[in-house]
Amino acid sequence: MTITSSLSIVVIGFGLIGPRHAQAVDECPQTHLAALVDPFKTHEKRHTARTMFPSVPHFRTLEGLLASGIHIDGAIVCTPNHTHLHVAQVLAKHNIAMLIEKPISPDVEDAVKIKRLSEDTGIPMIIGHHRRFNPYVLATRDHLHRCGKIIAVDAVWCLQKCESYFKQTPWRCSKKMGGGVINLNLVHDLDLLQYLLGPIKCVYATECEKTRDDNTGEDAVVEGAVLTLTFQSGTRGSFIVCDNVISPANFEMGTGENPLIEKNSQGIDGVFYRFFGTRGTLSVPDLTLFHQDGSKETGWWSPMHKESIDADVEGVPFALQVEHFAKVMKGEEEPRCTPDDGIRAMLAIDAVVKSLETDMPVKVAAI
Numbered sequence: 088m089t090i091t092s093s094l095s096i097v098v099i100g101f102g103l104i105g106p107r108h109a110q111a112v113d114e115c116p117q118t119h120l121a122a123l124v125d126p127f128k129t130h131e132k133r134h135t136a137r138t139m140f141p142s143v144p145h146f147r148t149l150e151g152l153l154a155s156g157i158h159i160d161g162a163i164v165c166t167p168n169h170t171h172l173h174v175a176q177v178l179a180k181h182n183i184a185m186l187i188e189k190p191i192s193p194d195v196e197d198a199v200k201i202k203r204l205s206e207d208t209g210i211p212m213i214i215g216h217h218r219r220f221n222p223y224v225l226a227t228r229d230h231l232h233r234c235g236k237i238i239a240v241d242a243v244w245c246l247q248k249c250e251s252y253f254k255q256t257p258w259r260c261s262k263k264m265g266g267g268v269i270n271l272n273l274v275h276d277l278d279l280l281q282y283l284l285g286p287i288k289c290v291y292a293t294e295c296e297k298t299r300d301d302n303t304g305e306d307a308v309v310e311g312a313v314l315t316l317t318f319q320s321g322t323r324g325s326f327i328v329c330d331n332v333i334s335p336a337n338f339e340m341g342t343g344e345n346p347l348i349e350k351n352s353q354g355i356d357g358v359f360y361r362f363f364g365t366r367g368t369l370s371v372p373d374l375t376l377f378h379q380d381g382s383k384e385t386g387w388w389s390p391m392h393k394e395s396i397d398a399d400v401e402g403v404p405f406a407l408q409v410e411h412f413a414k415v416m417k418g419e420e421e422p423r424c425t426p427d428d429g430i431r432a433m434l435a436i437d438a439v440v441k442s443l444e445t446d447m448p449v450k451v452a453a454i
């Protein structure tokens with residue numbers, strides 16, 4: 088692959104998340120936004136693209152862009168989940184590096200096909216689990232060892248998605264098209280928990296009640312679930328995930344990483360992870376470490392020390408991810424989230440879905 092000094096990047100899919108990637112590409116010193124691709128079916132979308140990026144060419148199809156002769160080094164794939172394989176196949180034919188939004192694909196077989204595109208051609212490919220670049224996650228990863236052996240984790244992602252979110256684009260609440268909170272949101276957390284604690288071995292999930300009036304019938308999506316997790320390391324976990332409850336306990340409100348979602352004023356309001364270890368407990372996003380280091384005898388009769396971890400939490404994950412993508416394309420860094428990592432997250436999600444269907448614990452398939 089020939090790499091020019093500023094990498095030429097196309098963002099494919101200009102819906103909810105595409106504009107954030109496009110902004111990150113535009114602001115990154117190592118990249119420039121060479122084109123946007125989207126059918127631009129609504130006037131509003133076209134207007135947004137023209138206003139945000141007036142000098143960037145817009146194409147209705149990827150094929151149209153490729154026929155235009157514009158040089159492209161890398162693509163950020165922000166199209167609906169069920170289209171990722173097709174888009175990746177077209178990009179691979181043209182030797183274009185890829186950052187594919189999560190989930191890599193709603194279908195594990197398709198996810199493996201996507202991974203092979205990179206393996207067979209050597210084309211750089213990373214999966215957009217951008218939370219691996221979130222400063223709260225990086226601080227957690229840096230300090231987790233201070234908890235000793237992690238015996239258990241208690242995790243939660245609870246909030247209420249608004250009606251307009253589902254009305255904007257119907258695939259988000261279509262089971263067939265890979266929508267729903269399990270595919271769209273839980274996948275982030277299961278990726279993060281595996282990033283922090285290693286592979287999940289087994290899951291048991293029970294479904295929470297559905298409440299949305301129009302979420303019925305065969306294509307209805309799960310609105311929430313309670314999970315029990317067993318990690319290969321021996322760590323056990325519990326997880327509550329729901330997108331139909333009013334709650335501050337979720338990654339977005341806790342870290343403020345999504346500009347559309349207001350950050351909790353105090354970290355403690357929305358603790359979403361607690362890691363319980365033999366030497367201490369770390370809670371996130373308040374980044375508080377409870378420990379008894381220095382005690383003659385640790386245990387319930389000794390005082391608990393409460394330490395606030397001093398971490399720089401200013402970094403913007405999408406910006407850091409684009410910088411990383413550029414470095415991966417130049418061969419300066421190894422992918423922080425490989426297709427295998429994306430597949431591992433999907434396999435965990437697959438096990439959750441099977442467990443919900445069968446009401447039985449399900450082993451997570453090996454890659």
Ligand SMILES: NC(=O)c1ccc[n+]([C@@H]2O[C@H](COP(=O)([O-])OP(=O)(O)OC[C@H]3O[C@@H](n4cnc5c(N)ncnc54)[C@H](O)[C@@H]3O)[C@@H](O)[C@H]2O)c1
Binds near residue numbers: 147190
């Ligand atoms: N990392 C994150 O936090 C995050 C957040 C939201 C969505 N996502 C992921 O990003 C992807 C897009 O999600 P979204 O919510 O932005 O979806 P969206 O429906 O809002 O936008 C998708 C866009 O892709 C366009 N599109 C569809 N098929 C296309 C094709 N073949 N070529 C070009 N454009 C095409 C549509 O017109 C639409 O504008 C999904 O994979 C989703 O899971 C990630």
